[in-house]
Amino acid sequence: MSRARYIMIGGFLGAGKTTCVAALAQNLSDAGRTVGLITNDQGRELVDTAMLRAKGFATEEIPGGCFCCRFNSLVDAAAKLTESTRPDVFIAEPVGSCTDLVATVTYPLRRIYGDEFSIAPLSVLVDPIRAARIFGLNCFNEGGQFSEKVIYIYRKQLEEADLIVINKTDLLEADTLAALSEKLTTEFPNAEVLQISARNGEGLNEWFTRITDAEQIARAVMEVDYKLYAEGEALLGWLNATVQLRATDPFEAQPVLQQFAADIQAQLNKASAEIAHLKMTLSPDAGLDGQVAIINLVRNDFVPELSADLDAPIESAQLIINLRAEADPETLKAAVQTALANAPQTLTTTLDHLEHFRPGKPEPTHRITDLG
Ligand SMILES: Nc1nc2c(ncn2[C@@H]2O[C@H](COP(=O)(O)OP(=O)(O)OP(=O)(O)O)[C@@H](O)[C@H]2O)c(=O)[nH]1
Ligand SMILES: [Mg+2]
Structure with a gap:
């Protein structure tokens, strides 16, 4: 083989x-x-x-x-x-x-x-x-x-x-x-x-x-x-969250993702947290053939960039938020919570999963220094 x-x-x-x-x-x-x-x-x-x-x-x-x-x-x-x-x-x-x-x-x-x-x-x-x-x-x-x-x-x-x-x-x-x-x-x-x-x-x-x-x-x-x-590694804060979004009327992915990203960015700028990567996907619960909308931000002094959008408005979707920055994980959590609280009134947000932490000490399974 x-x-x-x-x-x-x-x-x-x-x-x-x-x-x-x-x-x-x-x-x-x-x-x-x-x-x-x-x-x-x-x-x-x-x-x-x-x-x-x-x-x-x-x-x-x-x-x-x-x-x-x-x-x-x-x-x-x-x-x-x-x-x-x-x-x-x-x-x-x-x-x-x-x-x-x-x-x-x-x-x-x-x-x-x-x-x-x-x-x-x-x-x-x-x-x-x-x-x-x-x-x-x-x-x-x-x-x-x-x-x-x-x-x-x-x-x-x-x-x-x-x-x-x-x-x-x-x-x-x-x-x-x-x-x-x-x-x-x-x-x-x-x-x-x-x-x-x-x-x-x-x-x-x-x-x-x-x-x-x-x-x-x-x-x-x-x-x-x-x-x-x-x-x-321990200076970095890590946050992964999954949120269910539901609206009374169909909504466009782009403005929603842009508002969340801009809001999180504003909070982190205020806290002087150096952003390494904020990335989010929005996956519709139904239809659109597996499409996802994606937004990324890789430094504080940049604009969140949409790298994929959905072809049509949606009524409900799963939002995944992955945020890495040089900051206390609590700061990241507060920034995300504020952004979710600021969501438009027509949108219900339900937090399904949230973890925030500093990466643990690296302890490799193997460390081979010489192949000879
Ligand atoms: N302008 C520009 N942006 C790019 C290019 N390649 C990737 N990006 C953008 O850089 C951002 C981060 O890209 P990712 O591919 O998610 O980066 P990554 O290294 O996998 O990030 P982590 O998994 O968080 O470590 C996204 O907004 C991408 O669209 C490029 O060639 N030019
Ligand atoms: Mg990656």
């Missing part, structure tokens, strides 16, 4: 991982390959899973902890997908606050399951505006910033990348992009730096070719200070 391909697309919160997973999955499906997708989060009820399933891809989610700490669940998820759809390519999206993936995921997969999987080079995606701020490029330095321990994780993610993929190039001028690319090439000499726009498709084919065919080249893994890593 030929080995299935395992492709992992990492990168910090909001860098564009899920958008790229969907684009790669579509590209491979169009080429006649069967794909199986694996999403992952510290909590449950995931926007990413809803979004990928709405596009029709076989998707398994691993809730309640990152791949590295739930390694066996990752293997189980792959087995479940194999049973249902027999994918020849798995595409996995790790949690955006996670690092040390080579030692804790790809090397263990190679050593323990090397007969079953061929492992692609590790791609780490970058949001260029966030990166320009972190690496002190002169442009975009007006906005907010994460604190040093969170930036430690951000840098570690890039340090272990085989491919650093600057995404969202449509947002930058050519000279700024060149400066960022040069900075990343100098700071992370082990990685090859690519540029793409998942939105307009630029650079995607070149990147996809690299990760579809080449094997990851084994090298010594980086050192990680797990105390600092845990402290960095």
Whole structure:
């Protein structure tokens, strides 16, 4: 039996991982390959899973902890997908606050399951505006910033990348992009730096070719200070909520999502909470053939962007809210509750699920530092 391909697309919160997973999955499906997708989060009820399933891809989610700490669940998820759809390519999206993936995921997969999987080079995606701020490029330095321990994780993610993929190039001028690319090439000499726009498709084919065919080249893994890593993760607040929306008259998804997002953003700006990613999906309870509306916000000084809308008004729907920011989880909860309380009077909101927490200390199942 030929080995299935395992492709992992990492990168910090909001860098564009899920958008790229969907684009790669579509590209491979169009080429006649069967794909199986694996999403992952510290909590449950995931926007990413809803979004990928709405596009029709076989998707398994691993809730309640990152791949590295739930390694066996990752293997189980792959087995479940194999049973249902027999994918020849798995595409996995790790949690955006996670690092040390080579030692804790790809090397263990190679050593323990090397007969079953061929492992692609590790791609780490970058949001260029966030990166320009972190690496002190002169442009975009007006906005907010994460604190040093969170930036430690951000840098570690890039340090272990085989491919650093600057995404969202449509947002930058050519000279700024060149400066960022040069900075990343100098700071992370082990990685090859690519540029793409998942939105307009630029650079995607070149990147996809690299990760579809080449094997990851084994090298010594980086050192990680797990105390600092845990402290960095613990500075982040996490909130996942699921809300049932019902209206007396049919309503449009876009203005409702925009109002919730703007309201949550205003509360978080007021609390000086640095937003990493606010994402929400609205899934109609009936009709519209599995469509979902999606809205995202990846920094405080931006506008919430609708990346998918519904074709027609709806009467009831499920709203999933996933919010990650550098803030006390209570601040996130208060922001979401205020936004729900401000919903139009014609709309009834029922909170079905809410969890808010700081990610726990990372304790990987395996840590293999050398494949030799
Ligand atoms: N302008 C622009 N926006 C993009 C591009 N790719 C993704 N985005 C947007 O970036 C936001 C975050 O995208 P996601 O794919 O959800 O990011 P992610 O890395 O999966 O986020 P987490 O799962 O929360 O870590 C969304 O609003 C996307 O539409 C791009 O090439 N250009
Ligand atoms: Mg995602």
